[in-house]
Amino acid sequence: MKFPSPLIPGKLIHRYKRFLADVTIAGGVVVTATCPNTGSMLGLTTPGSTVWLSESDRATRKYRHTWEMVEADLGTGPELVGINTGHPNALVAEAVGAGIMPELQGYTSLRREVRYGEASRIDLLLEGGADPRLCYVEVKNVHLMRVAGLAEFPDSKTERGVKHLRELSAMVAEGHRAVMTFLVQRGDANRFKLAGDIDPTYAMAYRAAAAAGVEMLCYRCRLSPTEIVVEKRLEIAELS
Template sequence: MKLPQPLIHGRLVSRYKRFFADLVLDDGREITAHCPNPGAMLGVKAPGQGAWVSWSDDPKRKLAYTLQMVEQGDALVGINTLLPNRLVAEALAEDLIPELSGYATIRPEVKFAEASRVDFLLTHPDRPPCWLEVKNCHFSRTPGLAEFPDCKAERSTRHLGDLAAQVAHGDRAVVLFVVQREDCDAFQACADLDPAFARGLDAAAKAGVEVLVYDCAMGMETVRVARRIAWRGSVAGN
C-alpha cells in the first residue's frame, strides 16, 4: 500500500499520553505528531531515534503530522497499528498470501463470539469459512527475532479463545501476525511480558488455530506484506 507522501525525517524527543510524539525534524523544526499506536512501543520510542512522519493539510485534523516509522538500528520499523489490516486486505485481494487464497468473499469486521469482531471472514461455497484475526507486531529485542506482545494483551488473548471456539464448531481459524519490519526471520510469543498470551497462543494452536507470521517490505513510498517467517512458540515461561 502507498504511504502518505512526502515522508519527513526527524528524531524522537518523547512519546507520551499514548497518542502524542514530539520530534525535531532534520530542518530544525520542533513538532508534535499523532502517534497511531496505543501500545507500549518498546524499542521504538527512545529519545534520539530516527523517525519518519507524514504530513496532512486537512484543516479538520488537530495534528498535521503522523508518526509512521522509527529506525531501530539498521531496521525501518512501522509503528502505525492501523496499517496491518489494510495491508492484509490488499494482500488478500491480490492473492499474495498462499495459505489464505481461493476464497470467494472477504468480509472485514464481522461480529463473532460473545463480544468480539474478527478482522476478516473468508468464505467459499465449497469449504468451511475461515475466521482471520490480524495482529500488529513491531517488537524485537534479539537480532532476527520478532516478538508479540510488548505489553499485556488481554484482548488479544481473548481473541485466541474465540478463534479456538470456531475451530471446535468445524470452521477454520487463523491468527496472522504482521511484522512491520524486514530484519526478522522468526517470531515468538513473548511469555516474559505476557505469559497468559503465550499460553493462550500455544493452546489455540493445539486446538487447531493456524498461526501465520508474515513480515513486510518497508519502503519510503510503499509498505506491503512480503514473506512468511517461522513461528517458534513462546519465548519462555509457558
C-alpha cells in the same frame, strides 16, 4: 500499500500520553504527531531516534502528522520499523488479494471488521469458494525485536489479545476456520516467537488456541518511506 506522499523524516523528542509524540522536522520545527500504537513500543521510543511521519491536511484532524515508522539498530545497521497498528489489516487484505499469502487463497469474498464473538469484530472474514467454512482472520502488528533477527509478540501484556485467541478457538469449535496472523512490520526479521516472559497469560492462551485448531501464521513486511509491502512468511518458533 503506498503512502499518498513520501513520509517526512524527523528526530523523536519524546512519546507521551501513549498517543502523542513530539518530533523535530526540517528547519528545526517541532511538531506534535499522533502515535497510533497502544503498546509499550519497547525499544522504539529512544529520544533522538530517526522517525518518519505522514501528513494530512484534513480539517477534522487535531494533529496534521502521524508517526508511521522509526529507525532501530540492533547492531546490523538502521532498519525501518512500522509502528502504526492501523495498517496491518489493510496490508493483509491487500496481500490476500495479490495472492501473496497462499494459505488464505481460494475464497470469493473478503470483508473487514465483521461482528462476531463477545462483542468483537474480526479483522478479516473470508468466505465462498471450495471450502464451505467461514475463515476468521485476526491480525496482530509485530514490531518488537530484542535479539537481532528475532521478532516477538507481544511487547506488553494484552488481555485483548487473549480474548481474541479464545474467540478464534470458539469459531473452530463451531466448525469454521480461524487463523491468527502475526504481521512483522520490519524487514530485518527472519524468525518469530512469542514473548512469553512479557505476557505468560498470552503464551498460555496461544498454546490452547493452537491445540484447539486455530492456525498460526507469521509474515514479514518490506518497508520504505513510500510504501509497505507484505513479502515473506516466517517460521514460528515452538513455545518452550
